[in-house]
Amino acid sequence: MQREGRRDSWEEEIKENSSAVERVLKLVEEDAVVLFSKSGCCISVAAKALLSTLGAHPTVHQLDKEKEGEEMEGALLTMLAAPPAVPAVFIGGKLVGGMEQLMSCHITGSLLPLLKEAGALWF
Template identity: 50%
Template sequence: MDRVAKLASLKAVVIFSKSSCCMCHAIKRLFYEQGVSPAIHELDEDSRGKEMEWALMRLGCNPSVPAVFIGGKFVGSANTVMTLQLNGSLKKLLKEAGAIWL
């Protein structure tokens, strides 16, 4: 849990992902299209990935990926992020975290 919290606080937007996950790919693309350069942690390519995956599930992320943190705070998984995008509040969160300036 400490490793996840530390990694999540290192950049304005942090995404825990798996390289083979199509929803992870969609979420990463959404952020790139917003002009955000998130820190991406591919759990299936990290030696401690399984441990971090369990920590994310304990945070309430089910499935464990994609898990999105904005401004060091856990936002949610794909459904939550897409809802924020559709209702217009994702851009506000990104501005507040300093991930975008527009």
């Protein structure tokens, strides 16, 4: 029951932030791996380092330096369904999630196939 209420809330928030959501979705379609971050976010640095170590070099959008960064952060919070909004990782245009989800994919062995499928790796 609570989950349905959260979904209704999520849909309402998406409608309110539709231009920011559209901007986020446009940005994630432009590159195979996209990382939304903020300057000085050590967890985002770790996410970028993990992806780079695997050979996938993400396009990084620092929300505190983007014109619509605050609105996009709100859209990402809604998409992730829980704070924090950064890092937010998209692979192949699909939301993977934050650092916890990224590490989970790495540990279970599903991250490399995702990166290969998205065309982010050359092997």
